[in-house]
Amino acid sequence: MKNALLGMALFIGAFGVANAQQAAAQQGNPMTEWNWGDNKPKAQEKNALYNDSYKMGQHREAANALHWLLVNTPNLNPAIYINGVEIYDELANSAQDKAKKVVYQDSVLTLFDLRQKHFGGEADIAERKAYYAYKYYINDKTRLPMVYESLKRTADLNKENMSYANAVAFMVAMQRYKTANPKALTDDQALDYYDMIVQSLDKAQEQYPDQAENITKYKASVDDLLVKTVNVDCKFVEQNFGPRMKQNPNDVDAAKKVFKLLRAGNCSDSPLYMASLKTIYNNEKTFEMARYLYERSAKEGNSADANRYMADAISMAKTPADKGKLILEQAVSAANRGAKSEARSLAYKAIESDPSSASRAYSLIGNLYFSSNECYQQQDIVQDRAIFLAAYDMYQKAGDSNGMAKAKAQFPSKAELFDQNKQAGEPIRVGCWIGESTTLRTRD
Incomplete structure (x- = not known):
C-alpha cells in the first residue's frame, strides 16, 4: 500500500510540472487571423463578453458566451479553444454535482477535438488532451479504454518527444488496460511502448535538469509497472x-x-x-555502463575485460573526481592481487588526476608499505622495521591518525637503535621494492 501511494504521488507530481509547462506554452500568441463569420457584430460582442467574464473569473458566464462562438464561429480563432479548456476545467473542478462535473470534463476533451478539426496540430493537441483524459478518468474503469487510447495516440504521434508526464501516465494506463484486457495488447507491443516511454524520460532528464531527481523516481516506478504489465x-x-x-x-x-x-x-x-x-555497450558506450561492466568483469575474475572497461571508463570520465576514483579502484585491485609497485604507481596517478583523492591514495600506499613483510632481511632489525617508518610517512600525508598509530607501534625501540649504533633523526634508506628514504624514529 505504501509503494502504491508513493507511486501515485510521483505521478501527481509529474502532472503538476507538466501542467505548468502546458500553461506556459499556451501563453503564446494564437493565430492573428480572425474569422468572424456572417454576423461579425454579434460574434465580436460574444467574444468580448466571454473574455471579460473569463478575466474576472466568472467561468459560468464566460462559458455561456463562449458556447455561442463555438456553435456559430467554430473557426474563429484557436484562442476560443485554448481559453475554453481553462474555463471548462475550472467549472469541472468547482462542480459539486457529479453529473455536471462529468459534462464539463467531457467538454474539455471535446474542445481539443474541435480545435484539431478546425486548426490542425494533432500531435500537440493529442498531448494536451491525453493529459486531461488521464487527470479526469484514470480511476474510472468504464472510461479506461478512452484514457488508454488518448495516451496511446500521443505516444504514436510524438514518440519519445511526448511529455514525461504523459509518458508516466501512459505506463499507468497501459498496465491497467492490459490487466483488464489481456488479449487487447501483446507483451511485445507493451515492451515497444515501454521502450518509448523510457526514451521520453531519458530525454526529459536532459531537457529539465532541475527535475532530474524526480524523473529518476518516475523511471523506477515505470520499471515496477513493467513487471506488472508483462x-x-x-x-x-x-x-x-x-x-x-x-x-x-x-x-x-x-x-x-x-x-x-x-x-x-x-x-x-x-x-x-x-x-x-555488452551488445548495447559496443554500440552506445557510456561512462556509467563502462564502469558497471568493469565491476562485473572484475567480480567474475575476467581481468582482461575488466582492464578494458576500466580504461574506457577512465577515458570517458567527465570530472577529475570520477577519473581519480576509477584510477584509485585500479590501484586497490592491483594491491589485492599483490602487484604492489603497480598499485603505488596508480595511487600516485589518482592523486595527479584528482588531488581530492590524495588522502585515500596515500593511505593505500601506507598499507602497501606496512604489509611488505617480504622486504625483511632478518639481519638488521632496525633496517627491517624501516618499512613502518615509510608507511608512517604515507599515513601522515593522508591525515590517517589510525594508520600513523599502527605504524608507530612497529617502529624500532631506542634499545634496538643503540644495539645497531644508530640514532633517531638519522636518514635511512628503505630498500626492496619500496625504495624510499626516511628518518629514523623510535616507538618509545
Whole structure:
C-alpha cells in the first residue's frame, strides 16, 4: 500500500510540472487571423463578453458566451479553444454535482477535438488532451479504454518527444488496460511502448535538469509497472529472446529489450544479461555502463575485460573526481592481487588526476608499505622495521591518525637503535621494492 501511494504521488507530481509547462506554452500568441463569420457584430460582442467574464473569473458566464462562438464561429480563432479548456476545467473542478462535473470534463476533451478539426496540430493537441483524459478518468474503469487510447495516440504521434508526464501516465494506463484486457495488447507491443516511454524520460532528464531527481523516481516506478504489465520471468526471457540474441548478437534494439526485461525481473545473474549489456555497450558506450561492466568483469575474475572497461571508463570520465576514483579502484585491485609497485604507481596517478583523492591514495600506499613483510632481511632489525617508518610517512600525508598509530607501534625501540649504533633523526634508506628514504624514529 505504501509503494502504491508513493507511486501515485510521483505521478501527481509529474502532472503538476507538466501542467505548468502546458500553461506556459499556451501563453503564446494564437493565430492573428480572425474569422468572424456572417454576423461579425454579434460574434465580436460574444467574444468580448466571454473574455471579460473569463478575466474576472466568472467561468459560468464566460462559458455561456463562449458556447455561442463555438456553435456559430467554430473557426474563429484557436484562442476560443485554448481559453475554453481553462474555463471548462475550472467549472469541472468547482462542480459539486457529479453529473455536471462529468459534462464539463467531457467538454474539455471535446474542445481539443474541435480545435484539431478546425486548426490542425494533432500531435500537440493529442498531448494536451491525453493529459486531461488521464487527470479526469484514470480511476474510472468504464472510461479506461478512452484514457488508454488518448495516451496511446500521443505516444504514436510524438514518440519519445511526448511529455514525461504523459509518458508516466501512459505506463499507468497501459498496465491497467492490459490487466483488464489481456488479449487487447501483446507483451511485445507493451515492451515497444515501454521502450518509448523510457526514451521520453531519458530525454526529459536532459531537457529539465532541475527535475532530474524526480524523473529518476518516475523511471523506477515505470520499471515496477513493467513487471506488472508483462510476464517477466527469467526462464521465459531466456527461452524466447536468447535465440534471437544468438542469431543477431549485434541487434541493439533487441539487446535493449532483453536487458530491460531481465533487469525488471531481477535476472542479473543470467548470462543473457551480460551478453545484452555488452551488445548495447559496443554500440552506445557510456561512462556509467563502462564502469558497471568493469565491476562485473572484475567480480567474475575476467581481468582482461575488466582492464578494458576500466580504461574506457577512465577515458570517458567527465570530472577529475570520477577519473581519480576509477584510477584509485585500479590501484586497490592491483594491491589485492599483490602487484604492489603497480598499485603505488596508480595511487600516485589518482592523486595527479584528482588531488581530492590524495588522502585515500596515500593511505593505500601506507598499507602497501606496512604489509611488505617480504622486504625483511632478518639481519638488521632496525633496517627491517624501516618499512613502518615509510608507511608512517604515507599515513601522515593522508591525515590517517589510525594508520600513523599502527605504524608507530612497529617502529624500532631506542634499545634496538643503540644495539645497531644508530640514532633517531638519522636518514635511512628503505630498500626492496619500496625504495624510499626516511628518518629514523623510535616507538618509545
